[in-house]
Amino acid sequence: HVQLVESGGGSVQAGGALRLSCTSSHLYIDSYCVAFFREAPGDEREGVAAITRASSISYADSVAGRFTVSRDNAKNTLYLQLNSLSTEDTAMYYCAANGDIWSEYKFWGQGTQVTVS
Numbered sequence: 001h002v003q004l005v006e007s008g009g010g011s012v013q014a015g016g017a018l019r020l021s022c023t024s025s026h027l028y029i030d031s032y033c034v035a036f037f038r039e040a041p042g043d044e045r046e047g048v049a050a051i052t053r054a055s056s057i058s059y060a061d062s063v064a065g066r067f068t069v070s071r072d073n074a075k076n077t078l079y080l081q082l083n084s085l086s087t088e089d090t091a092m093y094y095c096a097a098n099g100d101i102w103s104e105y106k107f108w109g110q111g112t113q114v115t116v117s
Contacts, residue, residue, distance in 0.1 A: 002026040002107045004095045009112030016085050020112060022078040022095030030073045032098040036080045038091035047102035049080055058101055085116045
């Protein structure tokens with residue numbers, strides 16, 4: 001049973017920052033394309049940031065310049081730095097692994113809530 005575990009969510013005021021983490025005890029993060037997605041109530045799940053095995057990075061237009069995805073292979077952890085947060089960033093954020101940038105991900109975490117007020 002592959003498990004991805006997210007952490008770092010919370011409540012923050014507009015303009016603030018958070019850092020999300022995603023780790024796994026069952027797979028090596030650097031062996032797959034990994035990504036963060038988010039889903040707000042009433043909206044479809046959308047890709048936020050992705051990083052491939054070759055370390056190619058993609059961002060959704062809505063977060064480019066504000067969010068930064070990175071990977072620490074020694075810690076087997078994926079990070080998402082969220083800066084200049086707005087209320088529109090409020091959502092459940094999910095980590096995913098073994099996919100194709102924005103689709104076909106096989107493994108998902110349970111999510112961590114980000115609330116911006």
